[in-house]
Amino acid sequence: MKKISKLIIIVAVLIILVAIVLVIKNKSVSAETPQDGEICDTLITVTDDYAQNLIYETITENSQQQTEQKSEVNNAAKSNKNTPSAAKAEGDVLAIVEGEKITEKELENEFSNLSPKYQDMFRNDKELYLEQLIIKKLLVQKAIGKGYITNDDTSQSQQENGIQQLLAEIGNDISIPDAELENFYQENKDQMQGASFDQMKDDIRNYLIQQKKNEMTEQYIDTIRNEANIVLNEEWIAKQLALKPKNPLTDALQNGLPTVLDLGSDTCIPCQMMMPIFDELEKELAGKVNVILLQIADYRNLANKYEVRVIPTQIFFDRSGAQYWRHEGFLSKEDIIEKLKEMGASL
Numbered sequence: 001m002k003k004i005s006k007l008i009i010i011v012a013v014l015i016i017l018v019a020i021v022l023v024i025k026n027k028s029v030s031a032e033t034p035q036d037g038e039i040c041d042t043l044i045t046v047t048d049d050y051a052q053n054l055i056y057e058t059i060t061e062n063s064q065q066q067t068e069q070k071s072e073v074n075n076a077a078k079s080n081k082n083t084p085s086a087a088k089a090e091g092d093v094l095a096i097v098e099g100e101k102i103t104e105k106e107l108e109n110e111f112s113n114l115s116p117k118y119q120d121m122f123r124n125d126k127e128l129y130l131e132q133l134i135i136k137k138l139l140v141q142k143a144i145g146k147g148y149i150t151n152d153d154t155s156q157s158q159q160e161n162g163i164q165q166l167l168a169e170i171g172n173d174i175s176i177p178d179a180e181l182e183n184f185y186q187e188n189k190d191q192m193q194g195a196s197f198d199q200m201k202d203d204i205r206n207y208l209i210q211q212k213k214n215e216m217t218e219q220y221i222d223t224i225r226n227e228a229n230i231v232l233n234e235e236w237i238a239k240q241l242a243l244k245p246k247n248p249l250t251d252a253l254q255n256g257l258p259t260v261l262d263l264g265s266d267t268c269i270p271c272q273m274m275m276p277i278f279d280e281l282e283k284e285l286a287g288k289v290n291v292i293l294l295q296i297a298d299y300r301n302l303a304n305k306y307e308v309r310v311i312p313t314q315i316f317f318d319r320s321g322a323q324y325w326r327h328e329g330f331l332s333k334e335d336i337i338e339k340l341k342e343m344g345a346s347l
Contacts, residue, residue, distance in 0.1 A: 089233040094130055096231040097137040104236070107133060121300040127240040128301060130232075138224050139163045170220055171213035176205050184208065249302060252290035253321035258345045259290035260336060263303050264312035266295065270330040271312045277333045289345050318343055 087096050095102040107130060111119065122129040136159075143149045143162030150158075181204050185197045192200055252259045262278055264271030278293040285291055296303045296311055306315055310328040316339055318324045324343055341347055 087229075087231045089231045090235065091233075094233045094236055095134055097134055098141055098229055100137060100141070102130070102133050102137060120297075121304070124244050125240075125301050127237045130237075134230060135221060135225060136163075138228055139166060139221070142166055142224065167217055167220075171209070171216045174209050174212050174216075176208045176212075180208065181205055247299070247302065248292055248294070252292060253317055255290065256319050257288065257290050258319055258324075258340055258343050259292065259317040259321075260340065261315045261317070262293045262312050263296045263299065263306075263308050263315075264293070265297065268311050273330055274312050274314075277336070280333065281336065285340075285345075285347065288347060289340055316340070316343060 087099075089096050089101075092104045093101050094104055094107060107126070110133060111122065111126075111129060114122070122132075140149060140154070140159050140162065143159070143166045144151065144154075146162075146166060148165040149162035181201055182197060184204050185192070185200060249259070249261060260281070262271075262274050264274055266272070275293065278291055281289070282291040282293075294302065296308065306313075306323070306326075312329065312331075314327045314331050314336070315323060316325045325339060337347065
């Protein structure tokens, strides 16, 4: 799926069985992974309250990763490609989605109803939040077309129910061959705590079905977003971009050096263990490697973009800015250097 680095989707998903979630979260974590299982709670892809806990997943994975600035330009171009030239979003109109307006007042009202953690995520990223409303508007329109929402009842709860019914249609006929279940079990056997394949088979099947449903949902939302007639208020978006704190990763991915990024928190013990390591690497590898350590609370948009679920998470980027490898949990200095050499860094 083509990468759109500022396009975030709003998805209502089913509950994934805890045992299998833990398997996946621990799949690539070393022995020093946080023992308290600290997870970036704003990024968990499961919710029981759609109204207050929107789910944000980035449409990801393009082997030739673009920079954020280029992606924003491309995204804006695609947004307007099929829109009649007479339509224009200006003043307090932030976007026109298939003929329906999203106003600044509407955005601020929706924003004020978010939980504090999501307000924190989008406080300095209002244009990104506008994308949430655009996707939501498109899903509501599709749900109305299917009859899941009636034109005389467009309340918030009715919209949520309609969107859930719309997305529930996706992937209902998915089946997982037994060979794929067996392969998953063997790859994750060390994390199964001694449970046999027969004991875990149904749980694994449920997880893989949900995983495939999520992928199909992403593809569906990506498609309706790209095919929709949308006009953006470019003047408002430009003002919002100018107000955003500078993202240190953006310049790093353009300077032709390999990059290693660590996203963590002061309150996480393994994260604290990473801090002196990154301090040393930053001094020792200056001019050879971009070494970046960020607090996840300050860069939630980055954490969401790269689908960080566990902290600390280290992400390695090659000289072209493409994601090369990632690791969850504590990673020793020696292992970091070894991976950088593997990437071709001149150390």
